[in-house]
Amino acid sequence: xxxxxxxxxxxxxxxxxxxxxxxxxxxxxxxxxxxxxxxxxxxxxxxxxxxxxxxxxxxxxxxxxxxxxxxxxxxxxxxxxxxxxxxxxxxxxxxxxxxxxxxxxxxxxxxxxxxxxxxxxxxxxxxxxxxxxxxxxxxxxxxxxxxxxxxxxxxxxxxxxxxxxxxxxxxxxxxxxxxxxxxxxxxxxxxxxxxxxxxxxxxxxxxxxxxxxxxxxxxxxxxxxxxxxxxxxxxxxxxxxxxxxxxxxxxxxxxxxxxxxxxxxxxxxxxxxxxxxxxxxxxxxxxxxx
Amino acid sequence: xxxxxxxxxxxxxxxxxxxxxxxxxxxxxxxxxxxxxxxxxxxxxxxxxxxxxxxxxxxxxxxxxxxxxxxxxxxxxxxxxxxxxxxxxxxxxxxxxxxxxxxxxxxxxxxxxxxxxxxxxxxxxxxxxxxxxxxxxxxxxxxxxxxxxxxxxxxxxxxxxxxxxxxxxxxxxxxxxxxxxxxxxxxxxxxxxxxxxxxx
Numbered sequence: 451x452x453x454x455x456x457x458x459x460x461x462x463x464x465x466x467x468x469x470x471x472x473x474x475x476x477x478x479x480x481x482x483x484x485x486x487x488x489x490x491x492x493x494x495x496x497x498x499x500x501x502x503x504x505x506x507x508x509x510x511x512x513x514x515x516x517x518x519x520x521x522x523x524x525x526x527x528x529x530x531x532x533x534x535x536x537x538x539x540x541x542x543x544x545x546x547x548x549x550x551x552x553x554x555x556x557x558x559x560x561x562x563x564x565x566x567x568x569x570x571x572x573x574x575x576x577x578x579x580x581x582x583x584x585x586x587x588x589x590x591x592x593x594x595x596x597x598x599x600x601x602x603x604x605x606x607x608x609x610x611x612x613x614x615x616x617x618x619x620x621x622x623x624x625x626x627x628x629x630x631x632x633x634x635x636x637x638x639x640x641x642x643x644x645x646x647x648x649x650x651x652x653x654x655x656x657x658x659x660x661x662x663x664x665x666x667x668x669x670x671x672x673x674x675x676x677x678x679x680x681x682x683x684x685x686x687x688x689x690x691x692x693x694x695x696x697x698x699x700x701x702x703x704x705x706x707x708x709x710x711x712x713x714x715x716x717x718x719x720x721x722x723x724x725x726x727x728x729x730x731x732x733x734x735x736x737x738x739x740x
Numbered sequence: 741x742x743x744x745x746x747x748x749x750x751x752x753x754x755x756x757x758x759x760x761x762x763x764x765x766x767x768x769x770x771x772x773x774x775x776x777x778x779x780x781x782x783x784x785x786x787x788x789x790x791x792x793x794x795x796x797x798x799x800x801x802x803x804x805x806x807x808x809x810x811x812x813x814x815x816x817x818x819x820x821x822x823x824x825x826x827x828x829x830x831x832x833x834x835x836x837x838x839x840x841x842x843x844x845x846x847x848x849x850x851x852x853x854x855x856x857x858x859x860x861x862x863x864x865x866x867x868x869x870x871x872x873x874x875x876x877x878x879x880x881x882x883x884x885x886x887x888x889x890x891x892x893x894x895x896x897x898x899x900x901x902x903x904x905x906x907x908x909x910x911x912x913x914x915x916x917x918x919x920x921x922x923x924x925x926x927x928x929x930x931x932x933x934x935x936x937x938x939x940x
Contacts, residue, residue: 504819540819542827565813565822595823598862626825627888669830681830683884 492701494554499697500588502579503543505536505563512548512673521563522579529578534563541674546594546690548673553694573599584613589700592693594623594686596631606633614638619696619708623689624661635660640712642689644668653692655719663715665691760901764796767894772798774890776874782894784866785812785821792817792867800848816853817867824864826856826888856891858898868894
């Protein structure tokens with residue numbers, strides 16, 4: 451495989467730091483956040499979140515304003531993305547958007563509909579929608595979907611890496627059953643499964659990936675069509691919880707990279723014990739090794 | 741699904757072959773029993789027409805739903821068919837807008853739906869739906885697991901029914917020997933599932 455000598459935007463690829471020094475690559479970093487504050491401090495303000503799903507219902511009281519809606523269309527001319535006002539075809543995307551809104555109330559929500567237009571070619575349409583969202587530079591993309599079609603795996607992997615390096619965080623649902631599907635299996639996305647706990651604000655880090663985080667996904671009250679709500683179960687609904695958390699963290703720390711964001715999610719997970727718990731009765735009670 | 745791969749059906753969409761009909765009927769009867777549900781259905785995805793077709797129904801709607809069609813890009817069954825993911829939803833009766841097209845056509849509005857895709861490899865053949873499962877079995881991840889497990893069995897049945905179309909020898913005189921073995925194994929595993937799965 452040959453590799454181009456420069457990227458599409460004209461910058462040279464960085465294989466090594468030959469001929470340059472640390473002073474040539476200054477980075478104005480976000481301060482390392484306090485774990486708890488990172489997850490609770492922001493409101494999502496200024497963060498652009500895109501829900502790639504079945505669309506999002508307009509004017510739903512639980513979802514609030516949707517800043518833009520698009521649909522991926524596939525026909526004889528290929529796959530393209532168009533503006534739409536068709537809302538949601540089944541309720542799933544609306545449910546996800548409502549959870550994002552609950553967790554990050556001031557974020558900007560956008561929708562790309564990749565389900566419910568034509569039945570065939572859903573893999574192409576999913577790819578088209580996700581690629582478009584990444585190239586629009588959304589800060590966070592919620593993908594409560596995956597594909598089992600291995601022919602899309604390589605392309606999805608490349609797209610997930612592209613998102614990672616261009617600071618678009620893809621938060622992706624693990625499949626609800628133990629089957630191989632994509633893109634949640636890739637390390638460059640934030641992958642989410644469900645936990646069984648009742649606490650609606652609890653998220654956990656999984657020390658045995660590929661699923662990296664667990665969030666509430668059982669019996670969750672969600673927005674549904676017609677301005678109403680239902681209760682539902684599945685990894686689909688755990689994922690937008692983490693998407694909302696990501697938006698909150700990014701609103702408090704806008705310069706965070708995807709790997710810093712993942713680290714903040716890790717540090718703020720309820721099952722991750724920090725060494726500064728140190729000694730003392732509380733640490734002992736928490737079971738922190740002394 | 742190409743036209744050639746559709747199961748043999750009469751004009752109403754019912755599988756024409758008695759063995760195929762019985763196999764699908766047993767699937768929905770067992771699904772209903774496992775979850776203590778009001779009804780259960782198997783839908784076949786007609787990709788060309790963009791529709792889901794009732795292939796077998798147990799319980800509410802059993803007498804008149806088989807063969808009915810509705811758009812495959814709508815509702816919970818539509819999402820399951822498109823995403824190839826199972827789904828459980830509750831409190832539908834309280835939601836006035838719930839999937840009117842389907843609810844009205846079935847003359848029955850459930851409060852809860854469990855739905856799982858019926859797969860052949862990475863291809864969606866159809867959807868298994870369970871309406872109003874018994875309260876103690878609702879909305880837990882183990883239910884989702886059980887549903888998907890059972891849907892795998894149902895997928896094999898639907899695949900057998902579909903493939904019989906392409907096998908005239910088998911269609912003439914009942915199941916071919918290898919298919920008979922596969923069907924017998926399917927029934928045995930369904931029985932095991934019913935007997936061995938503790939209710940919550």
